[in-house]
Amino acid sequence: MRLEMAPLEGLTTYIFRNAYAKYFGQIDKYYTPFLSLHKEKEFNHKERQEVLPENNEGLFVVPQVLTNSSEDFLRAAHTLKELGYEEVNINMGCPSGTVVPKKKGAGMLEEPVQLEHFLEECFEKTPLKISIKTRLGMEEEAEWERILAIYQKFPLEELIVHARVREDYYKKPVRLEAFGKALEKSPYQVCYNGDIFSVDDYKRLTERFTKLEAVMLGRGLLRNPGLADAIKKASGEDELNEQEEYSEKLQALHDEIYAGYQKIMSGDRNVLFKMKEFWSYLLYSYPDMEKRLKSLHKLKNCAEYESWLRVKG
Ligand SMILES: Cc1cc2nc3c(=O)[nH]c(=O)nc-3n(C[C@H](O)[C@H](O)[C@H](O)COP(=O)(O)O)c2cc1C
Incomplete structure (x- = not known):
């Protein structure tokens, strides 16, 4: 497929x-x-x-x-x-x-x-x-x-x-x-x-x-x-070789996207907007999604975002 x-x-x-x-x-x-x-x-x-x-x-x-x-x-x-x-x-x-x-x-x-x-x-x-x-x-x-x-x-x-x-x-x-x-x-x-x-x-x-x-x-x-x-x-189509754990891959994906947007966008606001969009989908797989989304939307800059990442769980 x-x-x-x-x-x-x-x-x-x-x-x-x-x-x-x-x-x-x-x-x-x-x-x-x-x-x-x-x-x-x-x-x-x-x-x-x-x-x-x-x-x-x-x-x-x-x-x-x-x-x-x-x-x-x-x-x-x-x-x-x-x-x-x-x-x-x-x-x-x-x-x-x-x-x-x-x-x-x-x-x-x-x-x-x-x-x-x-x-x-x-x-x-x-x-x-x-x-x-x-x-x-x-x-x-x-x-x-x-x-x-x-x-x-x-x-x-x-x-x-x-x-x-x-x-x-x-x-x-x-x-x-x-x-x-x-x-x-x-x-x-x-x-x-x-x-x-x-x-x-x-x-x-x-x-x-x-x-x-x-x-x-x-x-x-x-x-x-x-x-x-x-x-x-x-469907038995993957190569079945050792895979990194999902959470490690997710962390790496996040970090690369965050760094990528910081590199090409000027100002915290634009980067933060991108990361909020990214998390608005990803949070579906978290318990208390609504609560987490609410706290995410309140963030005003990248420093606040990085603190949010640490407590997000
Ligand atoms: C935020 C958002 C942006 C989208 N942008 C495009 C787009 O640029 N081009 C396009 O063909 N479809 C776009 N779509 C539609 C998706 O490609 C897809 O057809 C739709 O989400 C249904 O598939 P899904 O249920 O797997 O998400 C967009 C959908 C969403 C929710």
């Missing part, structure tokens, strides 16, 4: 990806959080750092773009090719209220005719392989069949399906039956995404969909960075 790390804006940055790969590994494919393409300046400084080859050495990373303009897509694809990439991913799943009204992200699913036209123009001239990360539709899963029929017209490298519609955001139950339709008829690789938080979740999914070859992990991996390891062990 191929395990992929989901792109999570602000969280799965190159700092996180590198530290994760160093201490946990077991992820076969990474994606950058979405890069918004701008007319005048293709990538801003932060986005450029995400895709620079020296910041992604030794990892299989696919840059993800958020755009509905084939012109902007093609320009970015050429830049990414020059940087050495072979694949680019298009975001057709972002549910955000600032993205969807612009007909980007999941908003692209609302206009199937435009969607097909956009893909025709992208595929006609792309210098890179194209994969898509999509939801099932905007409002209801009845939309999925039509959207899927469009994807099937194109030689996608991979279709990653977050098994929800936009209106489900991140909380409503995943729609497995609709996901199954993508597997039935797809001429390309299909990757499942959504709510895999435990080895049991993974087992249930793969027992139901025996043809599945790839699973993407997002919040489950942030809550428990050892999840990919546990999944590969449970």
Whole structure:
């Protein structure tokens, strides 16, 4: 089984990806959080750092773009090719209220005719392989069949399906039956995404969909960075060599991320914000999560943060 790390804006940055790969590994494919393409300046400084080859050495990373303009897509694809990439991913799943009204992200699913036209123009001239990360539709899963029929017209490298519609955001139950339709008829690789938080979740999914070859992990991996390891062990795919203890690896992951953000960000506030985001997922696995989150959110600077780390337990 191929395990992929989901792109999570602000969280799965190159700092996180590198530290994760160093201490946990077991992820076969990474994606950058979405890069918004701008007319005048293709990538801003932060986005450029995400895709620079020296910041992604030794990892299989696919840059993800958020755009509905084939012109902007093609320009970015050429830049990414020059940087050495072979694949680019298009975001057709972002549910955000600032993205969807612009007909980007999941908003692209609302206009199937435009969607097909956009893909025709992208595929006609792309210098890179194209994969898509999509939801099932905007409002209801009845939309999925039509959207899927469009994807099937194109030689996608991979279709990653977050098994929800936009209106489900991140909380409503995943729609497995609709996901199954993508597997039935797809001429390309299909990757499942959504709510895999435990080895049991993974087992249930793969027992139901025996043809599945790839699973993407997002919040489950942030809550428990050892999840990919546990999944590969449970499927007998890991190398079974001596592993450092989980807590030591977690400590090393934390320290590397903390040092990484301190190096590239100015001021305690920004670094602290990043670490708060990191812990807001990780604390799920701690008892008294609410209490710990409350004390975390009150911290004002890195000195306070370091004291919090010591008493956190
Ligand atoms: C904070 C946050 C940021 C996200 N950023 C992105 C993104 O940049 N690109 C993208 O395709 N999906 C993004 N997603 C969606 C995730 O990649 C994933 O599809 C979703 O969390 C469901 O998978 P999970 O249940 O394994 O987390 C984001 C989700 C969250 C919660």
